[in-house]
Amino acid sequence: MPYWRGRIHPIMHSGMKVSGSYHEQGYAHIEGLIPGEIAEAFLRQLKADLPLLTSKFISHAPIIKRTSIDVYATDYPPMLQFLWGLTPAMRELTGRDLLPTYNYFRLYRKNDICRIHSDREACEHSLSLTLGYSDGQVWPFEVGAEPIAEPGPIEDDFGAAAHTKIAMQPGDAVLYRGVQHRHGRTTPNPNRWSAHMFLHWVDRDGPHAGHAFDLTASPGQAAPPEAIDFDL
Numbered sequence: 001m002p003y004w005r006g007r008i009h010p011i012m013h014s015g016m017k018v019s020g021s022y023h024e025q026g027y028a029h030i031e032g033l034i035p036g037e038i039a040e041a042f043l044r045q046l047k048a049d050l051p052l053l054t055s056k057f058i059s060h061a062p063i064i065k066r067t068s069i070d071v072y073a074t075d076y077p078p079m080l081q082f083l084w085g086l087t088p089a090m091r092e093l094t095g096r097d098l099l100p101t102y103n104y105f106r107l108y109r110k111n112d113i114c115r116i117h118s119d120r121e122a123c124e125h126s127l128s129l130t131l132g133y134s135d136g137q138v139w140p141f142e143v144g145a146e147p148i149a150e151p152g153p154i155e156d157d158f159g160a161a162a163h164t165k166i167a168m169q170p171g172d173a174v175l176y177r178g179v180q181h182r183h184g185r186t187t188p189n190p191n192r193w194s195a196h197m198f199l200h201w202v203d204r205d206g207p208h209a210g211h212a213f214d215l216t217a218s219p220g221q222a223a224p225p226e227a228i229d230f231d232l
């Protein structure tokens, strides 16, 4: 049987640009991971499919200051298309044999912050994907430069620790090792709302492989109803 001896070459004109070395630094900025138009289409579909979005899915995660809208794939299975569909790209970007764990959608409100924290083991390889800003104001993601040896307390800022601010447009993502690199957003959200998806994977043969396909992770707690703005 003859072997096919085609040349391996990069996919051109994908619109994706990688800044930074995930392998060496533990994080990288992925511009244009998905087209901004798909990000907006997802927001419109989510809003149409979940009429009770801004009343039923109010949550208060300990790392954020205000309540937020959190939707997990167990409540909205179409979101798995992103987690499963981005798995080949994640395997390329990380150079590792990955399996998906879970993903969720979060709508942050005006003036919110996300306190500096590290993630649980199911978040061995993570994407923070920006879907949209109500007012087009970039709200930077911040990630610690040095890996941590063990989880520390949740804090409002990085203190003296070196960190990088990454400015994302809708469709951009930050690829980061969520367990090893502390991260958050310390400046108040300048938009009326900003919409994000967080997606997580583990190494198929790594120490956290048991978390693969663990969709039940839900760090937030249900919160009482409030008037939440998500006008598209």
Ligand SMILES: [Fe+2]
Residues within 6 Å of the ligand: 117, 118, 119, 178, 183
């Ligand atoms: Fe996190």
